[in-house]
Structure formats: C-alpha cells, structure tokens
Amino acid sequence: MTEENLDYEEKEDTWSLFVKLTQWSSVLVIALLILLAFFLL
Numbered sequence: 001m002t003e004e005n006l007d008y009e010e011k012e013d014t015w016s017l018f019v020k021l022t023q024w025s026s027v028l029v030i031a032l033l034i035l036l037a038f039f040l041l
Helices: 003-040
Strands: none
Touching: none
8 A cells, every 4th residue: 555545544534533523413412402492491
C-alpha cells in the first residue's frame, strides 16, 4: 500500500465516525425536545 491509500482509509474511518456521532446526536436532541414538550407543556 502507498501512503495515499492509508490516508484515504483513515479519512473513510473518520468520516464514518463523524456520521455515526451526528446521527446519534440528532436522535438525542429530538428525544430531549419530545421529553421537554411532554413535561413542560
């Protein structure tokens, strides 16, 4: 493997982690908003 291929694989791994964290953050924020609406309204 060349240095370029390793760099690309690392970028793919980083992107995959970023997408997973973004999705879970969105789910958490939506759940929090639903709970706030349920208890405060």
